[in-house]
Amino acid sequence: MLKLDNVCYSVNENGKQKDILKNINLEIGDNETVVITGHNGSGKSTLMKIIMGIIPVSSGKIYFDGVNITNMTITNRAKLGISYAFQTPVRFKGLTVKDLLTSANNSNLKVMDVCNYLSKVGLCARDYIDRELDDSLSGGELKRIEIATTLARNAKLNMFDEPEAGIDLWSFEGLISAFNENKQKNGGANLIISHQEKILNIADKIVVMDNSKISMYGKKDEILPNLNSKRYCSRLQGDYYE
Numbered sequence: 194m195l196k197l198d199n200v201c202y203s204v205n206e207n208g209k210q211k212d213i214l215k216n217i218n219l220e221i222g223d224n225e226t227v228v229i230t231g232h233n234g235s236g237k238s239t240l241m242k243i244i245m246g247i248i249p250v251s252s253g254k255i256y257f258d259g260v261n262i263t264n265m266t267i268t269n270r271a272k273l274g275i276s277y278a279f280q281t282p283v284r285f286k287g288l289t290v291k292d293l294l295t296s297a298n299n300s301n302l303k304v305m306d307v308c309n310y311l312s313k314v315g316l317c318a319r320d321y322i323d324r325e326l327d328d329s330l331s332g333g334e335l336k337r338i339e340i341a342t343t344l345a346r347n348a349k350l351n352m353f354d355e356p357e358a359g360i361d362l363w364s365f366e367g368l369i370s371a372f373n374e375n376k377q378k379n380g381g382a383n384l385i386i387s388h389q390e391k392i393l394n395i396a397d398k399i400v401v402m403d404n405s406k407i408s409m410y411g412k413k414d415e416i417l418p419n420l421n422s423k424r425y426c427s428r429l430q431g432d433y434y435e
């Protein structure tokens with residue numbers, strides 16, 4: 194479904210080149226959940242923004258279902274079926290939760306469908322459906338609504354940047370079953386940035402990023418034991434399994 198071929202991203206900082214992503218090669222197949230983990234600042238969010246087209250690659254190519262999307266706009270990537278839930282969601286004053294989910298789904302969602310998406314992220318639908326997406330929502334509430342919106346899009350490739358940040362442990366099961374449904378229902382795939390053990394456990398493959406590069410990439414059963422090793426955990430103290 195998605196293929197990254199030697200993707201690099203660098204910026205100019207005080208006249209010097211700063212490499213943020215170095216030679217990223219990655220493939221996500223249909224019906225796969227791939228989880229990216231790794232310490233803060235290793236380049237995980239940047240990688241998602243590059244896939245969505247929010248920032249351009251410096252070199253390398255990106256293919257989606259065999260189509261070269263490297264120079265495609267965000268809108269065209271979205272039309273092809275790529276969806277992205279930001280690490281820090283955006284507020285839309287004047288728009289209600291129901292409006293947002295309905296427009297994301299591109300059809301007339303019934304109230305019951307909207308409620309269903311909200312309950313997947315642990316929100317009591319009755320309390321939220323007519324709320325405005327303004328400053329009165331907490332960061333955690335907004336994060337959940339953003340995840341529900343991404344789910345409602347029914348895209349082929351769903352990307353979530355640290356979804357656990359707004360979700361309490363009691364709501365986790367709903368979120369995890371939504372990720373699993375996603376890949377089954379659409380024949381689609383999930384790409385999730387996470388440090389959460391429960392999310393790492395639903396991965397088919399795990400990518401570990403370290404210092405702008407992929408340091409480990411493989412099937413969950415091959416990678417997880419390495420993440421549990423003392424050496425790795427002590428390096429990521431405070432960032433992994435917090």
Ligand SMILES: Nc1ncnc2c1ncn2[C@@H]1O[C@H](COP(=O)(O)OP(=O)(O)O)[C@@H](O)[C@H]1O
Nearest residue numbers: 204206211213232233234235236237238239240
């Ligand atoms: N436009 C930019 N200019 C300079 N540095 C940047 C820019 N974008 C990202 N970075 C830096 O690149 C690194 C990777 O950022 P990010 O992808 O957000 O990391 P992660 O999501 O893994 O925590 C960080 O050190 C960040 O400060």
Ligand SMILES: [Mg+2]
Nearest residue numbers: 237238239280
């Ligand atoms: Mg990040």
